[in-house]
Amino acid sequence: MVAMSMLTKEVLRRNPDFNAGRPTEYTNYLIISVGTGSAKQAEKYTAPQCAKWGLFQWLYNGGFTPIIDIFSHASSDMVDIHAAVLFQALHCEKNYLRIQDDTLIGNTSSVDIATKENMESLIGIGQDLLKKPVARVNIDTGVYEPCSGEGTNAEALAHFAKKLSDERKLRKRNLDSY
Numbered sequence: 603m604v605a606m607s608m609l610t611k612e613v614l615r616r617n618p619d620f621n622a623g624r625p626t627e628y629t630n631y632l633i634i635s636v637g638t639g640s641a642k643q644a645e646k647y648t649a650p651q652c653a654k655w656g657l658f659q660w661l662y663n664g665g666f667t668p669i670i671d672i673f674s675h676a677s678s679d680m681v682d683i684h685a686a687v688l689f690q691a692l693h694c695e696k697n698y699l700r701i702q703d704d705t706l707i708g709n710t711s712s713v714d715i716a717t718k719e720n721m722e723s724l725i726g727i728g729q730d731l732l733k734k735p736v737a738r739v740n741i742d743t744g745v746y747e748p749c750s751g752e753g754t755n756a757e758a759l760a761h762f763a764k765k766l767s768d769e770r771k772l773r774k775r776n777l778d779s780y
Contacts, residue, residue: 629694632762635685637678637702638713639727646671682739695738699762701755703731704746732756 612619647668652660660669682700689698709715710723735748736758752758 628689628692629697631697632765633685633689633698634759634762635682635698635700635702637700639703639706639711639724679744683741683744686739686741690741696752699736699755699758700739700746701731701759702737702746703727732759 646666652668655663655668661667682702685698685700686695689695706727709717709720710727712720732755735750735754736752737746737748739745740747753761
């Protein structure tokens with residue numbers, strides 16, 4: 603979302619290095635968003651548990667920091683949903699590729715455990731994620747659902763790479779013609 607906002611801002615400022623078209627022409631944008639993964643479905647915290655917590659349990663509980671986890675996940679979820687709604691409304695959802703695993707469990711769901719074992723687990727998860735079908739967040743449930751007929755994440759990345767390569771060749775050809 604930050605990247606899209608920055609692009610729009612530069613277009614509105616009429617920066618010549620950016621598309622002179624309307625800033626809402628998202629059909630011209632290709633967005634690849636790679637998430638860090640989450641334990642959304644692990645149910646780390648339940649409402650009955652949280653209802654009994656005092657200030658210190660919200661700050662630190664069982665090796666985790668619930669208040670930070672909750673705000674971080676809420677922010678990430680809102681970005682996912684906002685981008686999905688925007689691209690769906692503009693009928694260019696295939697220009698937005700979000701690669702995210704929301705089924706992580708244990709140490710793999712933590713962003714600050716850099717042990718060799720955890721890094722190897724994350725590499726394996728990433729490789730498996732490339733083999734999974736392209737998925738989009740269901741804006742009603744917040745859950746990622748596979749998109750039939752759109753191939754795997756690896757195929758979608760290759761498709762984006764080809765589009766970008768073709769665009770670069772076209773621009774280079776146009777520059778060379780001057």
